[in-house]
Amino acid sequence: MRKPIVAGNWKMNKTVADAVTLVSDLKLDLADLLGVDIVVCPPFTALKSVVDTVSGSRIYVGAQNMHWEKSGAFTGEISAEMLREIYVHYVILGHSERRQYFGETDEIVNKKTKAAHAANLKPIVCVGETLAEREGGNTFAVIEKQVRGSLNGLTKMELTNTIVAYEPVWAIGTGKTATTAQAQEVHAHIRKLLAAISDDTTAQSVRIQYGGSVKASNAKELFSQPDIDGGLIGGASLEPRSFIEIVKAALK
Ligand code: PGA
Numbered sequence: 001m002r003k004p005i006v007a008g009n010w011k012m013n014k015t016v017a018d019a020v021t022l023v024s025d026l027k028l029d030l031a032d033l034l035g036v037d038i039v040v041c042p043p044f045t046a047l048k049s050v051v052d053t054v055s056g057s058r059i060y061v062g063a064q065n066m067h068w069e070k071s072g073a074f075t076g077e078i079s080a081e082m083l084r085e086i087y088v089h090y091v092i093l094g095h096s097e098r099r100q101y102f103g104e105t106d107e108i109v110n111k112k113t114k115a116a117h118a119a120n121l122k123p124i125v126c127v128g129e130t131l132a133e134r135e136g137g138n139t140f141a142v143i144e145k146q147v148r149g150s151l152n153g154l155t156k157m158e159l160t161n162t163i164v165a166y167e168p169v170w171a172i173g174t175g176k177t178a179t180t181a182q183a184q185e186v187h188a189h190i191r192k193l194l195a196a197i198s199d200d201t202t203a204q205s206v207r208i209q210y211g212g213s214v215k216a217s218n219a220k221e222l223f224s225q226p227d228i229d230g231g232l233i234g235g236a237s238l239e240p241r242s243f244i245e246i247v248k249a250a251l252k
Contacts, residue, residue: 004223004230004250005163005207007039007062007124008237009092019046023053025240031057036230036250039090039124040237044078051087062090062124065098068111080119091116092232094150095126096169106149113150117158124163124209124232125150127190131170140189147193156198160205164190165232171212173234180221183210187227216242219249 014022019042030038041062042050051061067077083091093116094109109125116123127146129139143166151159166186168178178186187208194203210222211232222228230250236242 002205002207002229003035003037004252005037005039005209006230006243006247006250007041007090007092007163007165007209007232008243009064009095009211009232009234010040010042010237011064011097011234012043013238014042014046016046016049019043020049020053022238022240023050023059026059026243027054027057029240029244030059030247033058033247033251035252036247038247041090041092047083047088048086060089061087062092062122063088064092064095066091066093066112066116066121068108068115070115080115080121083121084119088121090122090124090163092124092126092165094146096128096167096172100169106146106152109150110152113154113162114158117154117161122161122163124165126165126167126211126232128167128169128172128212134168134170139186143186143189144193147190148197151194151197156202159194159198159202163207163209164194165209165211166190167211167232169212173213175213177213177215177218177222178210180225183222184225184227187225191227214246216245216249219246223250 039060039062041064063083093112098104113123129142133142191203207229209230209232210228214231214233215236
C-alpha cells in the first residue's frame with residue numbers, strides 16, 4: 001500500500017548543462033512511469049533548469065539541503081520558500097555528509113524538517129550508523145536517537161509526508177551494501193520507532209528508503225523487503241541507465 005520512492009542524490013556533481021542532459025535522458029524512459037515516485041536532487045545551481053526540463057513528466061525535483069528560517073541574514077543559505085517558489089517538491093535533510101562535515105545535529109535536522117513541512121516540501125530525513133557504531137553493537141540506539149531527535153514534534157500528517165532514508169554511513173560511496181537482512185532489520189526497527197512516536201497506522205504509511213551503494217544489480221532484492229520502500233541513490237544516479245534500472249526495480 002506504500003508507493004515506493006526512488007530518489008537520486010547527485011551531491012556536488014553536474015554542471016547545469018550536464019544536469020539537463022541527464023534528466024532529459026531520464027525523461028525519455030521514465031516520463032510516464034506509474035507505481036514509483038521518482039525524485040532527482042541536483043545541486044542548487046541546476047534546480048531551476050531541471051525543474052523546467054522535467055515539466056510535464058512524473059519526475060519530481062528535490063534539493064539537498066535548506067535552512068530552517070524563511071529569510072534573513074543567513075549568508076549562503078536557501079529557504080524552503082525559495083525552493084517551493086521554483087517548484088521543488090522534496091528536500092534531503094540530515095544526510096550523513098551534512099552531519100559529518102557541516103556539524104548538523106538532530107536538533108538542526110528537526111528544525112529543518114518542521115520548516116520543510118510548513119512550506120509544503122516533503123523532507124527525506126536521513127539516519128544511519130557509522131561502522132564503529134555498528135561494530136560496537138550500538139546501531140539500534142544510534143538510529144533511535146536520530147529518528148526521535150530528527151522527527152520530534154511532527155504531527156501524524158507530517159510524519160506520513162516524511163520520507164525516512166536509512167543510510168548506514170559505512171555503505172555510502174564505499175561499494176559495501178548492507179545485506180538485505182541487515183537493511184530490513186533496521187527498517188523494521190525504524191517502523192517500530194515511528195509507531196512508538198505516533199501510532200501504527202501512521203508508521204505503516206511512512207516510506208522508508210534504503211541508501212548506500214545501491215546499484216542496478218542489488219536494487220531488486222533490497223526493494224523486495226517488506227519494510228524497504230525504495231532507495232536514495234548516490235553514485236548510481238549520476239548515469240541514466242543505472243538510475244532508470246534502479247527505478248524500475250522498485251516497481252511492485
Ligand atoms: P551512494 O550514496 O549510493 O553513492 O552510496 C548514497 C547517498 O549518499 O545518498
